[in-house]
Amino acid sequence: MNSIKLIRNRWFLLTFSLFYLGIIWTSFQWVYHKELLLQNIYKGNNLPDTRQVMTLYSTMIKSVPKSNEFNSFYRLAKILARAEKRKEAIKVLNRMIKIAPEDGEVRLWLAIELYNQKRYKEAEKHFAMLLRQKKGNSIL
Numbered sequence: 846m847n848s849i850k851l852i853r854n855r856w857f858l859l860t861f862s863l864f865y866l867g868i869i870w871t872s873f874q875w876v877y878h879k880e881l882l883l884q885n886i887y888k889g890n891n892l893p894d895t896r897q898v899m900t901l902y903s904t905m906i907k908s909v910p911k912s913n914e915f916n917s918f919y920r921l922a923k924i925l926a927r928a929e930k931r932k933e934a935i936k937v938l939n940r941m942i943k944i945a946p947e948d949g950e951v952r953l954w955l956a957i958e959l960y961n962q963k964r965y966k967e968a969e970k971h972f973a974m975l976l977r978q979k980k981g982n983s984i985l
Contacts, residue, residue: 879901879904879905879917880917882897882901883901883917883920883921883924884920886898886901886924887920887923887924892927892928893924893927893928895928895930898924898925898928898930899930899933901921901924902921902925902930902933902937905917905918905921905937906933906936906937906940910940910941910943910944911944912944912945914944915941915944915945918937918940918941918944919941919951921937922934922937922938922941922954925937926958931958931961931962932962934958935955935958935959935962938951938954938955938958939955941955942955947978949975949978949979952971952974952975953971953975955971956968956971956972956975959971
């Protein structure tokens with residue numbers, strides 16, 4: 846067969862297209878595996894698999910957090926809290942505070958987690974920062 850007949854052959858085009866889309870889909874799954882797994886565990890209603898959660902935690906905590914990964918760290922902290930891994934959740938929340946120190950919701954969540962872990966001095970610092978932020982934003 847010459848190349849023009851091969852290109853005009855519908856079966857060849859269909860097979861080639863499916864093969865090409867399969868390669869793209871597989872590469873997407875491979876590149877974004879961590880984010881997809883994190884999203885699936887986050888959306889699940891049942892208790893997450895501790896082994897998977899700790900694997901995600903160990904890979905994410907080693908990386909340097911970037912501002913575009915804030916949502917991934919937020920999901921990881923929620924999953925860790927749901928899996929009763931409070932100390933690890935506190936480490937993730939501390940990383941999130943480094944990314945966005947002005948985020949009051951994360952700071953409040955960190956302060957409450959520290960308070961529940963009986964780490965009162967650390968919790969007090971975050972509560973004080975929240976009160977200063979609130980005082981600075983209030984209109985009197």
